[in-house]
Amino acid sequence: MGENGEMSRLKTREHGEMTRPGAAAAASASSSSSSDALVKENSVSGSIKDSPETLDSLHRLLEFHLPAPVFEEVSRLLLGLNGGKVVAKFPLPEVVGGMASTSKFDIQAYSFTAAKEELRPPQLVRIGLIQNSIVLPTTDPLLDQKRAIMGRVGTIIDAAGVAGVNILCLQEAWIMPFAFCTREKSWCEFAEVINGESTKFLQEKAKKYNMVIISPILERDEAHGSTIWNTAIVIGNNGNILGKHRKNHIPRVGDFNESTYYMEGNTGHPVFETVYGKIAVNICYGRHHPLNWQAFGLNGAEIVFNPSATVGELSEPMWPIEARNAAIANSYFVGAINRVGTEVFPRPFTSGDGKPAHKDFGHFYGSSYIAAPDSSCTPSLSRYRDGLLVAEVDLNLCQQVKDN
Numbered sequence: 519m520g521e522n523g524e525m526s527r528l529k530t531r532e533h534g535e536m537t538r539p540g541a542a543a544a545a546s547a548s549s550s551s552s553s554d555a556l557v558k559e560n561s562v563s564g565s566i567k568d569s570p571e572t573l574d575s576l577h578r579l580l581e582f583h584l585p586a587p588v589f590e591e592v593s594r595l596l597l598g599l600n601g602g603k604v605v606a607k608f609p610l611p612e613v614v615g616g617m618a619s620t621s622k623f624d625i626q627a628y629s630f631t632a633a634k635e636e637l638r639p640p641q642l643v644r645i646g647l648i649q650n651s652i653v654l655p656t657t658d659p660l661l662d663q664k665r666a667i668m669g670r671v672g673t674i675i676d677a678a679g680v681a682g683v684n685i686l687c688l689q690e691a692w693i694m695p696f697a698f699c700t701r702e703k704s705w706c707e708f709a710e711v712i713n714g715e716s717t718k719f720l721q722e723k724a725k726k727y728n729m730v731i732i733s734p735i736l737e738r739d740e741a742h743g744s745t746i747w748n749t750a751i752v753i754g755n756n757g758n759i760l761g762k763h764r765k766n767h768i769p770r771v772g773d774f775n776e777s778t779y780y781m782e783g784n785t786g787h788p789v790f791e792t793v794y795g796k797i798a799v800n801i802c803y804g805r806h807h808p809l810n811w812q813a814f815g816l817n818g819a820e821i822v823f824n825p826s827a828t829v830g831e832l833s834e835p836m837w838p839i840e841a842r843n844a845a846i847a848n849s850y851f852v853g854a855i856n857r858v859g860t861e862v863f864p865r866p867f868t869s870g871d872g873k874p875a876h877k878d879f880g881h882f883y884g885s886s887y888i889a890a891p892d893s894s895c896t897p898s899l900s901r902y903r904d905g906l907l908v909a910e911v912d913l914n915l916c917q918q919v920k921d922n
């Protein structure tokens with residue numbers, strides 16, 4: 519029961535109006551039975567693990583269950599403070615919210631501030647991250663699978679364009695299922711040359727929205743023996759190709775059998791000078807290796823993106839820590855992106871670890887977020903749904919943190 523005797527309610531974009539169980543716990547016995555049922559359904563002792571609604575994100579779970587003043591304090595402790603305040607929500611044009619609800623993807627937007635300086639103007643940049651699931655079953659023709667993902671992600675890119683995003687990063691190997699668990703060679707067909715179909719598609723979007731786009735794909739280097747790499751292509755805001763970075767550390771752990779397909783990259787730790795700032799890409803497994811993060815920082819990066827594909831009990835507790843720690847340790851912004859969903863493959867596979875043969879990799883838990891050098895960070899996107907995360911940042915914060 520709230521102070522004014524009414525059941526406390528909160529609104530969320532996706533779920534509409536919901537009863538807040540934390541407040542409902544104190545409600546009188548006269549509460550409606552439907553509220554009681556909802557409380558029970560979402561209670562920790564209930565089937566919480568099976569409930570995408572409550573475990574959609576840690577932040578939403580807390581918002582749903584805690585009384586508002588407690589949630590505010592918890593947010594402060596969990597997400598830190600930027601300019602003395604929890605990272606503020608950033609208002610996007612209404613039409614962007616409409617695009618998200620029509621096309622059913624999570625959308626969240628925040629802004630990070632920096633102190634006003636006397637000698638430098640603010641360096642405001644709008645960063646966007648897209649996380650997505652595959653669209654068609656892995657048994658469908660490969661070209662159909664790829665084009666369906668491109669169509670879906672294209673819709674979300676359009677929303678990012680309307681939201682005024684300047685630099686957008688997609689997830690690791692975004693045009694395909696993360697099929698490297700299978701060790702089957704047929705998935706190599708998804709590999710594209712640097713100026714292949716997906717690059718051409720994104721070059722048009724980059725030009726249309728004056729946007730830098732980072733496109734992590736499976737690369738086939740036709741000029742050098744058709745070698746395959748795990749590569750992020752950096753497309754400039756004029757649709758030009760600024761360069762590429764190849765994944766530095768390749769996992770051979772659990773079902774991440776990636777070294778069957780490609781080996782450690784040979785591009786070092788490049789930083790790309792875009793019109794919006796200096797950016798770098800630390801692809802997925804590279805986030806466990808602090809020297810990667812440090813090298814990008816020493817080479818001058820102001821924003822480092824970490825496009826990923828990760829699952830599992832070991833990975834998820836580390837996820838909110840590693841990219842955030844990198845932002846703190848190296849005085850730059852980090853955008854961490856993970857794919858979403860459970861991808862099932864046609865034939866069972868094993869990974870030499872004694873586990874029974876299985877057909878899926880486990881759940882890719884999404885949860886993309888943006889972390890700032892002052893230790894503050896955004897809440898994460900959904901653990902289940904495609905999403906677009908937008909943050910307006912002032913790059914002056916990087917130097918200010920170093921000076922401090």
Ligand SMILES: NC(=O)NCCC(=O)O
Binds near residue numbers: 802826
């Ligand atoms: N894609 C990838 O490198 N995954 C490795 C697992 C992890 O880093 O959590």
